[in-house]
Amino acid sequence: MRIEIIGAGAVGLLVASYFAEKNMDVYIVGKPTGETVCEDIQIERTNVNQSVTSVNVKYISALSNKANLIIVAVKYGQLHEVYASMEHVKDSIPLLFLQNGLAHYEEALALSKAHIAFCSIQFGALKLSEHHVAHKGEGVMKIAVAKGANDEFSFLNGLSSAGLPIVFEQDAEKMLMEKALLNCFINPLTAILQVKNGQLITQSHTLQLLKDLYNELMTAFPQFKETFHFNQVIALCEKTAENTSSMLADRLANRKTEIDTIAGAILKKAEQNEKKLPVLQTLYYLVKAFEESGEQM
Amino acid sequence: MRIEIIGAGAVGLLVASYFAEKNMDVYIVGKPTGETVCEDIQIERTNVNQSVTSVNVKYISALSNKANLIIVAVKYGQLHEVYASMEHVKDSIPLLFLQNGLAHYEEALALSKAHIAFCSIQFGALKLSEHHVAHKGEGVMKIAVAKGANDEFSFLNGLSSAGLPIVFEQDAEKMLMEKALLNCFINPLTAILQVKNGQLITQSHTLQLLKDLYNELMTAFPQFKETFHFNQVIALCEKTAENTSSMLADRLANRKTEIDTIAGAILKKAEQNEKKLPVLQTLYYLVKAFEESGEQM
Known part of the structure; x- marks a missing residue:
């Protein structure tokens, strides 16, 4: 073969x-x-x-x-x-x-x-x-x-x-969507806050952000409620606790991130369904702003 | 006297x-x-x-x-x-x-x-x-x-x-609220993105964030629509373009910020009126997370 x-x-x-x-x-x-x-x-x-x-x-x-x-x-x-x-x-x-x-x-x-x-x-x-x-x-x-x-x-x-x-x-689309949703929890927040994956669940305020984001996404995509549980997010943070997420690595190296393929695609999907995702959209624009600024003061 | x-x-x-x-x-x-x-x-x-x-x-x-x-x-x-x-x-x-x-x-x-x-x-x-x-x-x-x-x-x-x-x-409360609203536009975003005030309106994605935040706040507090216009936000960014906001200065110096008195108080006010402010709340938790982490990787 x-x-x-x-x-x-x-x-x-x-x-x-x-x-x-x-x-x-x-x-x-x-x-x-x-x-x-x-x-x-x-x-x-x-x-x-x-x-x-x-x-x-x-x-x-x-x-x-x-x-x-x-x-x-x-x-x-x-x-x-x-x-x-x-x-x-x-x-x-x-x-x-x-x-x-x-x-x-x-x-x-x-x-x-x-x-x-x-x-x-x-x-x-x-x-x-x-x-x-x-x-x-x-x-x-x-x-x-x-x-x-x-x-x-x-x-x-x-x-x-x-x-x-x-x-x-x-179901390929559902499988990709689940992975994109998981990435939406880890990638933008770690890139914005410059923390390792594990810190997202050891800090009370980032845990609150994860919960807000989870509730927002499950309200917009209720078909995932059955199969996609909040403890999957927690488990992924635990399993990859010491990892620097790919989006943070891209930010630190001043590379273009995958924010459009991850969060951007989910925002588009929500828009097609006439749903709003203000929390995810805020994280999305913040990561885009980092890319646009080149981080120069 | x-x-x-x-x-x-x-x-x-x-x-x-x-x-x-x-x-x-x-x-x-x-x-x-x-x-x-x-x-x-x-x-x-x-x-x-x-x-x-x-x-x-x-x-x-x-x-x-x-x-x-x-x-x-x-x-x-x-x-x-x-x-x-x-x-x-x-x-x-x-x-x-x-x-x-x-x-x-x-x-x-x-x-x-x-x-x-x-x-x-x-x-x-x-x-x-x-x-x-x-x-x-x-x-x-x-x-x-x-x-x-x-x-x-x-x-x-x-x-x-x-x-x-x-x-x-x-009206003292309205006056303080207007100032707090203005601070909500400038302070958290400059602290999160580490940019000077002027960059908030020269970057397309931060300008979009300002607009999202403005629409969210005016929906929650419609009594300000008459007197508080989006061009006041723009004018403040222009007037203080070269300034490092107090919240960014606090972050850079690892000091506690005024996020609770500025955004926190407005979130509480919105909650009393049973209104949601997901964009502002996201920025609020991000700034709180910086404070909590002490910014160590």
Whole structure:
């Protein structure tokens, strides 16, 4: 089986290493190091228990049109470039999207590809160097097929492992929405307050903010009340207590954040349903203001 | 005429210097420097045009019970101590309160004093050294009598000057509320975003936050719609563009802020009227969270 992964960021490399470990032919699509267009590369993965696993993957400069699965692992902002690069790819090759948020959901489904699935990753990944990735925090890789045949993706079940448990979900949009909601609790607040995830639940005022935000979101999206409980928010803060959230890391590095794909997409969804989210909207504009100011006094 | 001023902070010293300039006998109540209990002190005031005015005032260690007016110029947090120190003071001596916010309004009126007025200061003051204060930005000193006889305060009209124009208002609570509303726009946002006042209107996302906050407050307090326009918020940001707000200054110095007397009091007022202010409440909890965390990562 040949898997081509577009994007050599932390999540792309991590998934590549687990699939290569299961003897898949893994190709990372992107600019290879040096001049070679097809190069064998050893990538290393520091596991949660601090052991290091080495696997071999190949780098190619463009999609081959011979893959059994294409995984799209770039950030939302680079997706339009990726859509263009996939135009020549056969419609029958299944696609799996690994982005955060909801912003990519409808535009991906609008592609003329036959089989499209989405992924919601419940663990963290940190790139340590060009070919070295660290797996941060345990969690499952949720996959939901949104278009085409489930069968095209079912071989992924066999790639499930202790380090990367794979679970199939029924409703892709709901799965992405749940992850985006979770991100809405952690990311903007940690970025605004410059605190680690765990501090959100040890401080009384941030806990109050989390509760206000939870009540606001559940009022706007009552269909989640049954499955999405406040203690999931608490559990995520506990589990990732020592983590610097991706949005805070982006802020500290003066990078553009994912606020639009996470909170922006949920605000849009609420607006479509004629619901207001003043708390989330306030956090959204504050993060946008940081980006706009460049933080200069 | 003898005026005793409790509190030798920036605003207390500034008002003292203007009243001393008008040949009042001005006594500052508080711990004098050195051991003397009654000391002549020269205080200096750097005016808006950068000229420096010197006047003489006296320091005393406690209220004399001989004043024609007592001005209370400490911050809200020290008021309870001041109330206790005033217990032996004759009820007929008029009191003038100079605090920000609304939190002191009802408790001050509950004192057993006959004549009570409140002040809303529309300019800035910055203490440069123990006896040197800078007058920052032009603006009026609004006074409104809330209890007792207007006549007891009317001599203050004669103390009005080009540097300190004094204007009497009818409704003390409304006057304090208007100032608190203005502070709600500037203070929490500048403290959270760490920007100067002017940046609130040059950035599109903070301007949107100001608009959201304005609409929320005017929906909760429609009685202000007639007199309190959004362009007052803009004008204040423009007029104080280069200023670091007091709340940002407090945050940067790791001091307790005035968030409770400003936003907290307005949230309480809204709650009494069964109105919700989710945007202001979010900003309130964020500032409280900064205070609680001590900003350590």
